[in-house]
Amino acid sequence: MSATATATVVTEELTAGIPRFSDHSPREFVGWFTPWLVRSAEDLDRTFGSPSIQADLLDAVGSLAVLRAAGDGDAFFAQQYLLSRIYALHLQLPTGDTAEGSVVLHAVTRRLELDTMAAEDAWLDESALSGGPEDMEDYVPWLKDLTRAHRAFKHPYYHEFVRNEATPADLRTYVVQESAVDSRFDDLLALMQLGTSGAEKMEIAANFWDEMGNGDPAQVHTLLFSRIIDSFGITEAELAGGLSAEALLSGNLAVLCCRYRYLFPEAVGFLAMTEWLVPDRFSQVLHAWRRLELPDPAIVYHELHIGVDAHHASGWFANVVKPAAADPAARRGMTRGALWRLNSSARYLDHSLAQAR
């Protein structure tokens, strides 16, 4: 029997149990597929491994991008939710079966990742991407100027809404959305430093060690963040299911940059912007917390980050961004990653502001 004939037989045997994806909405499709992530990789590859079934599955995944580009918010959510659930396999210890190593799942993941990057790239213009000065001394000031002129910088969500208007319920919502990045910042740094060396590696490693409270278990940043989560009584279910598409995208882009060595320049730009914007943003959050006399854990966390991240950002610019800026491809990658962060952050904050008001 030829390989082609085998594939046809397998298709006929299995399609009985698999819905025609085109008959279903994005949320239905993703709702149907997600439980496969906590079955074994062997199960997933056996069920979806035949060429025609895999092609159907990838078409369904790709259609989320097509619908998203046409303005379908549900498809955008479904796309980013699925990617976030896949990333959880790579960033959380499993409690049972996991499809982590599956070959079919990697194909699905890459489709989601390439579509997600293409959507971000569609917001970029060539002049900005290639506009970074050739002299590495000039690159960091140029990047900071680009940022200061960006809508994400001193966004009204932080400077008006959070600072002066937000209620405790609004801040609870804010904390849920922020969990997409803050709850695993240490692991992003651990991932992104793979393969680096010298001053660059030390800068990222020291940043990681700061996140680990410099060895003091009570000062581990993700623990401090989890105390805020607890102080609001936010559940695991809310964290897994309560994030907006925009928040999921912010978290996914951070993981995406950090998990591939070929995206290292993008990760450098992305995280440089993330850390550089934190002190000013968290100052607004701190103001709100004091205005509302909310519990202490968040004050500890945000005060800590205002100091530490300013320090991190300057070390990052000096020891990681600036040395890399000598290389044109790295410069372009860093600018791309920085703009991915700024643009996605601006859209996230626009959405948060619209939801809140």
Place this chain on the structure above:
Amino acid sequence: MSATATATVVTEELTAGIPRFSDHSPREFVGWFTPWLVRSAEDLDRTFGSPSIQADLLDAVGSLAVLRAAGDGDAFFAQQYLLSRIYALHLQLPTGDTAEGSVVLHAVTRRLELDTMAAEDAWLDESALSGGPEDMEDYVPWLKDLTRAHRAFKHPYYHEFVRNEATPADLRTYVVQESAVDSRFDDLLALMQLGTSGAEKMEIAANFWDEMGNGDPAQVHTLLFSRIIDSFGITEAELAGGLSAEALLSGNLAVLCCRYRYLFPEAVGFLAMTEWLVPDRFSQVLHAWRRLELPDPAIVYHELHIGVDAHHASGWFANVVKPAAADPAARRGMTRGALWRLNSSARYLDHSLAQAR
């Protein structure tokens, strides 16, 4: 045109440029395929993406395992060399194109990984795997007893050959082979700690920070190791091409355990054994270095590790192994990983001893 018809056309178009893998030796096949790793993921997926070509490629990869099981040393080398070159994509920053994200490459990688794990599992018997005591207090002493009774413990390669007989040229060969693990131990720890929390995460993170010289750039362990490499005038080409199949396997197994969350228990067992065996082994190396009055860098590195790794191993047993031992699946995984390390290390040392004498 149906998906099946498209696949057939693609096959006909492309097979002209792709050799019939079954006509070639394992080394020829891997020598032909490896350059694809430094082409773009898009190139690789376009060229090998059709179902029949991908099936042929995976058959060729799988045949390495079949030949290896039949005692073919070239196939064993080719299998582990290919896996090590793939892992380099995930653990080194690229200098040009890389197939890192490729879907076809992930299929190749999983075939190599599953075959590699199956070969290690074939050395294990069920009584050892399931023999770990249920009481977590008893598990660590049991694991240590298992190790003390193992051929890898106080192996004659270290206790006789390296200590008393090795020439400078022998130690040079030793350093090349050891680079499979020592040159990237920090990144293994960074990878394996993803998704952990609490005391477990802190133990691994502190271990990582020790590898980073606790923030002192001059004391970064991989830098100290690279000084030994330099003191022997060992080149990049030797490190990439001069390792034995057994050395490559040791390095690959370490990466394999650390890069998947579902193999976290295996990684814990694997690295516990690695670190626990270091002080005694490195004492023999140190003895040889002094006997031969060889250059300092290696003395610094090995003295440091004799002290630090004894400390690491006890922390690792107390804070990572013991707490995890309460869970039967984790206990089994840790035992499996420990035995993977002990068995592969014993075969590596047997091979090194046979080569040396």
